[in-house]
Amino acid sequence: GAVVSQHPSWVICKSGTSVKIECRSLDFQATTMFWYRQFPKQSLMLMATSNEGSKATYEQGVEKDKFLINHASLTLSTLTVTSAHPEDSSFYICSTNSGRGYEQFFGPGTRLTVL
């Protein structure tokens, strides 16, 4: 299957700072990537769909100015949590499909802790 990586795997930051999370497709070109957040013992909630070369599509209730998404190349999408607050602490997961079908391939996730 396709390989998706995320960096960093774990980050701690102070309240008010911004944090950038990278999602890379390692062995294929991904025109579309998805960003999810997962609270402890809860399901994955889709935040936004990242489209290469165009604006991301955000789900209802997700602040686009808070969660900036950039998909500048076919192998990289970034999620920047701006002015992070403790309530933004969560597990952020990206995914994509390889374009050959419906199967989604997930990254290992990034755990964000905002102090």
Added chain:
Amino acid sequence: AQRVTQPEKLLSVFKGAPVELKCNYSYSGSPELFWYVQYSRQRLQLLLRHISRESIKGFTADLNKGETSFHLKKPFAQEEDSAMYYCALSVRGLKGYSSASKIIFGSGTRLSIRP
């Protein structure tokens, strides 16, 4: 509205017993349904999808459009089946092709197999 419902947060059965994880969906279009699994400390991965009608690791799932269900079943549970299971619905984006589809997840069911 698009929704995936997994009524059981936790399901605990003995090794060798049959397993059924329930999933119901709500979607106005033609559904594309999946089961994803997340083993301890591993990333989310696809278990099976209704299109392929295959059996993976002894698990099967049949789409019942009349009951809008996609329950996951296994006749004899094994200890290594212990994991978090998510039922998921693929929803086509406005463009109408697979790369623009997004996944909506159910809340997940933790399956625990007792020895």
